[in-house]
Amino acid sequence: MVKSISFDKNGVKKGAWSEEEDDKLRAYIQRYGHWNWGLLPQFAGLSRSGKSCRLRWMNYLRPNIKHGNFTKEEDDLIVDLHNKLGNKWSAMAAKLPGRSDNEIKNRWNTHLKKRSQEDEMIVLENEHDGSIEPDQVEKNENPNPEILQEVENFLAGSLESPSCSSGTELSACWMSGSDYTVSSEVALQTSDYESAGDFWSEPFLPDITSSIDNMLSHSDLIEGYMSHDQSSCQDVTMSDEFSWSTFDPYFQYNNEPVDWSF
């Protein structure tokens, strides 16, 4: 079911996630948030691309995510939304709390698509018999603009709400309304960390040999951001138990030795 483990030319791990990796990613995000997916694997001690980490978090690890066992109501809603929206999986996920866009997409492709096609055949047969008027048949090729607008409004509204469901929304409000997401300004102060290429394809290298002197510590990094412009930190909400000044390394939290010399 899961892809086998492999490493690309940059030493980035691909394939199925281990329990240990899940624990690392979960613990890191629950503690620090996903302030920058490109740098996160480096700080979390993962030999994964940021893109892979994001996907794993959004589809599997984030709180309140549900797996399997779609209810009939959920199935009906997916079919209904697909009729109205087409393949707008993220918009559909916004209407289905606890379900990721990926899971909805899989659900549609493996179960509901066939069912929907069968239903459509029945409708068309009835239409041919004259039992249903043609304008009663809902078309799904081109989503109704009014429906799309409705969904857009919904999404805009839900972003202001603490109860988010989809991966798209969740990045800003997954934890009791608190927001652990840090704006991209952080990244601007961390250019020393970044590799030359696209971080999605050229991420964390475990054997980086740069001098530690050239690198900011994790706390320096975040403190630097916080002091950069406190008034604009609307994206950052830290819990009371977290102390910026007394940096408590993630690895310590994770019962692993701290090693910033990579």
Added chain:
DNA sequence: AATGCAGCCAACCGCGTCAAA
């Protein structure tokens, strides 16, 4: 018991969008 095959789903890939420089 062995083999083949279809179903299923986690993960990958490439492209588009948006914001900042």
Added chain:
DNA sequence: CTTTGACGCGGTTGGCTGCAT
């Protein structure tokens, strides 16, 4: 206006599982 980086989205794939033969 252009470039670049960060991220999200949707399509596709790899490989495990279970069923049929």
